[in-house]
Amino acid sequence: FQFDHIDRLDIIENKIDMHEIILAERCGEIIGYLKLEYIWSKLPYISLIILKPEFRGRGIGTLMLNYLIEFLQLNGYETLLSSSQVNEAEPQMWHRKKGFVECGIINGINEDGVGEVFFKLNLVI
Structure with missing residues (x-):
């Protein structure tokens, strides 16, 4: 699986350890991932x-999102x-859903020249 703009294995492993890359695996094969970045070093942003x-449409993206939400809530992000x-x-419908x-x-x-629409999710329980 090709990681977006990351070629070095040590960087990928570090991002996984830091919960900045969340992997989806099936039978030991990487079938997808979620990439997290931080705007201004403090605001979590799903960049990919x-x-x-x-494997699309099977709830795997939702599982990765739910894992991320739980991690962020446990670490005080709002x-x-x-x-x-x-x-x-x-993808816009998915975000709204x-x-x-x-x-x-x-x-x-x-x-x-294509624009980008941004979405916000409140994490406060």
């Missing part, structure tokens, strides 16, 4: 959720951010 096509390209209706609310758009930030 990816699954092999044959908000989680995520985003999707403005032309990706399905999971309780995220739209909180802003950056126009023209992606390739071909």
